[in-house]
Amino acid sequence: MPITLLTGPVAPLAGTQSKSAIAKAPVAGPQSLGAEGFEHDAQADRRVHGGPEKAVHHYPFDHYAAWRADLGALPLLDAPGAFGENISTLGPTEASVAVGDIFRVGGALVQVSQGRQPCWKLNHRFGVPDMARRVQDTGRTGWYYRVLQPGTVSPGDELQLIDRLAPDWTLGRLWRAMYVDRLNRAELEAIAALDVLAEGWRRHAQRRLDSGRVEDWRPRLEGTA
Numbered sequence: 001m002p003i004t005l006l007t008g009p010v011a012p013l014a015g016t017q018s019k020s021a022i023a024k025a026p027v028a029g030p031q032s033l034g035a036e037g038f039e040h041d042a043q044a045d046r047r048v049h050g051g052p053e054k055a056v057h058h059y060p061f062d063h064y065a066a067w068r069a070d071l072g073a074l075p076l077l078d079a080p081g082a083f084g085e086n087i088s089t090l091g092p093t094e095a096s097v098a099v100g101d102i103f104r105v106g107g108a109l110v111q112v113s114q115g116r117q118p119c120w121k122l123n124h125r126f127g128v129p130d131m132a133r134r135v136q137d138t139g140r141t142g143w144y145y146r147v148l149q150p151g152t153v154s155p156g157d158e159l160q161l162i163d164r165l166a167p168d169w170t171l172g173r174l175w176r177a178m179y180v181d182r183l184n185r186a187e188l189e190a191i192a193a194l195d196v197l198a199e200g201w202r203r204h205a206q207r208r209l210d211s212g213r214v215e216d217w218r219p220r221l222e223g224t225a
Contacts, residue, residue, distance in 0.1 A: 003105060004061075004080045004088040005031060005155045007041035015124050016223075022084035022121050030154040033108045035147050038086060052146055053113045053198040059085035059142035060093045066140065076126060083122070083135075083142060089159055094139055094172045100165035100196030107151025109162065114198040115171050115178075116142040120223030132221040139175045144198075165196050178204070182214045 006024035013020040021042040032039040035052050043050035061080055068077050080088035087105070094115070101112045118135040128134070135141055169190075177187040178201070191197065191205035208214060 001089045001091045001159050002156045003153075003159050005038075005153060005157075006081050006086055006088065007031065007038050008081075008084075010042045013121060013124055018121070020121050020125075022125050024081045024084055024086065026080065027155060030106070030152045032150070033106075033110075033147060033153050034150045037147075038153070041086060053200070054144040055147045056086045056110055056145040057084060057116060057142060058087040058089070058145065059083040059116070060140075061088045061090050062093055063140040066138075070134070071126070071128060074126065082125070083116075084125075085142060087159070092159075094141065094143070094175060095170060097143060097171050098164060098167050099169045099171065099174060099194060101161060101167075102148065102163040102165070103145075104160045104162050106153035106157040107149075108147060108153055109149035109151070110145035111148050111196070112171070113144050113146040113196075114201050115174055116144060117220065119220050123223070130221075136179060136217070136221065139172060139179070141171075141175065143171050146198075166194060169194060169197075174201075183208065183212070185209065 004026055006026050008021050008024040010019050010021045011023060027040070033056070035055060036050060037055045064077050076082045097112055099112050099114070103110050118132040118141060120132055122131040122135060123129055174191065177184060177191060181187065188205045188209050192202050192209060194202065204215065
């Protein structure tokens with residue numbers, strides 16, 4: 001499946017006092033991909049965005065039709081980049097992609113590390129007060145890659161599945177365990193032990209097992225943290 005490749009700089013986020021790099025635009029030429037992302041890409045808040053486990057954000061263009069049905073004909077949904085993604089494709093979604101899946105894209109190897117955890121900046125990006133909540137609740141979240149082998153990636157390169165290390169753990173199953181059936185001990189125990197999953201998610205699962213309760217996501221979704 002050929003990719004659309006997108007990057008973006010840090011810029012003021014409309015309607016806020018904050019800065020963000022959520023506005024990504026397609027690039028015309030090759031990009032060097034390293035352990036922390038594409039050479040011309042940026043993240044404003046490195047505490048929660050970017051880093052080795054969130055080096056590349058992939059969002060399926062397949063979801064855009066569903067968002068247009070939900071929200072109406074927003075110009076933002078006319079082309080890839082609305083969700084801050086670096087890679088856009090048609091075909092793979094959370095229902096088919098699993099944690100630990102390894103893909104070759106151009107000269108690089110990347111591995112699915114975790115699902116995307118939406119934040120309040122989506123609310124301002126879309127002008128929809130509960131957009132982050134909608135993304136989380138629908139499971140149309142997208143996902144992140146860690147970079148196993150740096151290399152050069154170009155628009156139109158094929159995303160090729162190379163290996164599957166935990167095929168039973170689709171991103172859809174992970175989403176359901178974390179956001180729907182949230183205190184299922186068997187699923188949480190499996191997540192806590194899933195070594196191809198980003199450490200932060202495994203810690204979340206272990207905290208739930210230890211405390212018997214679900215953490216409060218509202219500050220992240222509403223920007224009140």
